[in-house]
Each structure stands twice: as structure tokens, then as C-alpha cells.
Amino acid sequence: MSSNQDTHLIHMTNQIAANLGGGRDEEMAAAATCRHLETFWARSMKQRLIATLEREDAALSPLAKRAVNLLAERLARRHSG
Template identity: 85%
Template sequence: MSSHHDTHLIHMTNQIAANLGGGRDEETAAAATCRHLETFWARSMKHRLVATLEHEDTALSPLAKRAVTLLAERVAQRHRG
């Protein structure tokens, strides 16, 4: 069960993905969405969003989920080194 805050983060991520996805292939749109999240979102927001991937019932759109997966990979890389 996600909190209201998580639901809001998911909603915002879905909107960003929809806005940045228009006319682009999925991988390019996912990368653009990921870059937006990395650039403009606070670290705590990014970590909460990445944590939503652990729930099968996440309401992320497929494009947003791909972007958050990319974000999770980048966050993990930073922690490793």
C-alpha cells in the first residue's frame, strides 16, 4: 500500500513521462524523463519514487516505470562508486 505522498509522486512522474514522451521512441522518452527527475527532484523524492518499484501494483505508466528503472540504476551506480 502506498502513501498519499507516493501516489502524488507517481502521478507527477506519469505526467512528466507523458509530456516528454510525445513523438519520441520509448527509450529516448524514458531517458529524457529520467534526466528530468535527476535534475529537478530532491534526493528524498527520487529515493521514494525508486522504492515504489518494489510494489507490483505501482500505478506508474509503462514509460514512467522505464524512466524510474533507469533512475534506480543511476542511483545504484552512484552508491557503488
């Protein structure tokens, strides 16, 4: 997947986080965003998005970044146990 596709995934994640975050506590909004990604995104999209966490130039909003970290934790737990 190209960097342009990564940029698109990041943009979509930021939009989802903004839409689901309105008026919610940050942890609730991050959890809701994580659930959305977990439920509706293809495994390859989730894996690619999680990989962007290692890049310092990834333009995830703080809320989106928290949601992606939650997603990474959930997927790691699912695969380890």
C-alpha cells in the same frame, strides 16, 4: 511519507513521462524523463519513487516505470563507484 504522497509522486512522474514522451522513441523518452527526475527532484523524492517499484500496485505507466528503473540504475552506479 504517506501512501497519498506516493500516489502524488507516481501521478507527477506519469505526467512528466507523458509530456516528455510525445513523439519520441521509448528509450529516448525514458532517458529524458529520467534526466528530468535526476535534475529537478529532491533526493528524498527520488528515493521514495524508486521504492514504489517494489509495489505491484504502483500505477506507473510503462514509460514512467522504465524511467524510474533507469534512475535507480544511475543512482546505484553513482553510489557504488
